[in-house]
Amino acid sequence: MNLSRSRLISSQKKNPSPTFLPLDLVNYNLSWRPPGPIENTSGHVTPEGAQMVHGFMETYIGTDQTDLSKEISMTGSVRSEPPLLACSDHYTEFIRHKKIKLVTGKVTRSSLNTIEIADGFGNTQTISDIAAIVCATGFDASASLSFLPGDILEKLQFSPGSDEFPLALNVHSTVNRKIPSLGFVGFYRSPYWGVMEMQARFLSALWSGDSKSAKALEDDTTINSMLKLRQDPRRAQFPMGDYAYLMESFASILSITRQEPPSSLSDTKTGIVLPPRYLPSSASPSSQREAKLSLEIIDRIFSSSASQGKFVARAVFRALQGIWHLDRKISSKLETFPSGSLNGTASFLPRSPTEEGKDMEYLYFEEGEFRPSWGGTMSAKRR
């Protein structure tokens, strides 16, 4: 068979039986990156880059979310805008069930019992009969920097209005060249443990007189990208969101060799970015043992997902949430109980587990019209 020909006529379709993994073990796969050193894919998002990530999300989520509500529909011009992502197991089905109602706009006025929302196109609407207002409007790091003296803040180009980068820092937000004795760990939006570990290692190398780290600080250009991103309307939701790039970049400064899975070929990038793969050669025997153990656990997770359907039940159970059409044919073996058909709804209503140690629970409830084979209808309910 001609390979190029077969590739030409091949097409993609939805996998009827995908395997499942915890979210973080699906993302950050090194084998997805092009050959050569890993370049930063975060920060500024081009329209083409945005479309690619939106396409990826649609494939993985399975819809463009139009089925949920028009406010969360991922169609039209939004597909060229930097994508916004969030995680929740229950949110989407609560929208479908109308237990969460989406309103697009900004709150322009509020009183005890009424708020007014303007959508930016001159339309306003009010919501009244309010029990509580929760402001999930984000975390602002600026207020917690007030302990720093004014002259230091000035040197660090403090910008209180910049949510993502209130301080201008070098080497992936760890330290400023002008004040090399002041270090920051995890000081960026949505930091990962792996990156924080690397930032701490970098600072400790820098402060121990490591020449490579000092050179990295001297030659650093990440601060320029950071300052540009402050004003960039096409800034990514997580402007330092390229976990693989950050880990690889620090690993190269710190001369840490990434550990490859035992079966992989040399010179290949493969597997998921995981902190235990980035141990310095100076790591203590006990950290090395721990890292080995962690990688073995993760390996077992991958293999039981691939070969034993692990997490499929978890994914399916989550997706049961909500109200379903119910059509059931009942063929009774008891003469005293009628055969017939039941048409109605079956509801899976989430609630906190009533048994300790359980992850998820629903109240199952069905109701409908039962039509016995001998005629007539009656309403039926079951919990």
Place this chain on the structure above:
Amino acid sequence: MSGVETAGSLAFQISSAVNNPGESPFPEPEKYVVCNIVQKPVWVMPLFFPKDPDVEVTEGGVTTKVLLVS
């Protein structure tokens, strides 16, 4: 915590108040709805994701699992 997570948690607490056995922690929980005021649409990912949501179908009917490049 994002607005999505906050709204999801609130709706879950209300749903529990309605559907858990025993007395509800507040009266008439079934009458509550969470209004989430948003500016832009957001992709909402469940905590467990398919690893291989697409398959490639070739001429001979051979199906290979493919990785998508993010």
